[in-house]
Amino acid sequence: MLLTLLVLFSTVxxxxxxHYCGDVLVDVSVFVEAEKCEMEALEILQKKTCCKDEINVxxxxxxxxxxxxxxxEFEQQLFLASFIxxxxxxxxxxxxxxxxHKNYSPPNLVRDIQVLNDTFLI
Structure with missing residues (x-):
């Protein structure tokens, strides 16, 4: 199971x-676009750039x-074949x-010898 997860995460x-506004980090996003700040709308009108986007792939x-x-190699094939x-x-x-003695039935007990002799295994 661990190797399956390792292969899955290594191929994703x-x-x-x-998104930075000046030197301040505004938003970080994984898989989707980062949310922009309000200053970016003003930058388009004033044609100044203080906001920047950084994308790491x-x-x-x-x-x-x-x-x-x-x-x-031959030695590895030989080892694998002999192991299997x-x-x-x-x-x-x-x-x-x-x-x-599969079909042998023991004789019927007439008396319980252990009780008569008071010998018990403990």
Missing amino acids: SFTIEK IQGQDELKFSSFDDL YSYVNFFEGLSQQIVP
Whole structure:
């Protein structure tokens, strides 16, 4: 699960937009456009620029490398094949064993010998 989240977050791209009015940070926004200040409307009329926008684009990974079994070296292929073979054979079922006393029924008890001799396992 952790590796899936790692791949997901490494491939996601997003932008961080900041709006400054002078040297004061007015708004920071992720994924959407930052909110502008009221001074920017006056700047358009007066043709002065004290507001500025700063955009940081964080690029995700574009190319993912997919490896196949043939891309591995011979030693790595040998190790992987022997590991899988030993792992699969590790969970082999037990052979059917013969139980000689399967159909034997114990004799009926006439007296309880432990109670008669007062010997109990504690």
